[in-house]
Amino acid sequence: MIDNCIEIRVRYADTDQMKVAYYSQYLIWFECGRTELLREIGYPYSRLEAEGIILPVIEAWCQYHKPARYDEVLTVRTTLPN
Template structure:
């Protein structure tokens, strides 16, 4: 698929541990920043999902740490939509400081309805919007 977006952030002191290195769980938060901004860039913010009665539930998350990020680093998060089906979305992430790859990861999300049940979005405006965006990129 390959629809991608780039987000930037500066490492905050609160994100680091006693050794001055970014605590590992913060990368998952950065992944969320990346996918939220990617959806916003394609004019499909999470609020639009919610307005149509859907959410995205994380069912898989992984991260491979390559190099440490530290306080005040300028971080770039490249987020790519790898796969979209009527039931799920898969994202991949690359986290950089300058040109140095710090981490790479993947998350898989299921579409769920207001009752928290896994759902198929095939006959929805949301699915039609996603299909239009994907076909234009």
């Protein structure tokens, strides 16, 4: 299994009026994790595109357990099974 963790600080622009991260922002953070995992294994998007490889996301969902709030640091963990 390949495992990658990145830290992301919740920006003011990521939040709603209650200073809680807007629900769709989580998917953007997930994409940041996916991008960094690919870069770590030597396949940044630029290389994949140059080789004619595309990786479309065909399904995405999440279950929210706790709100992310303005200025908190989050850890995004991305894993790729063997």
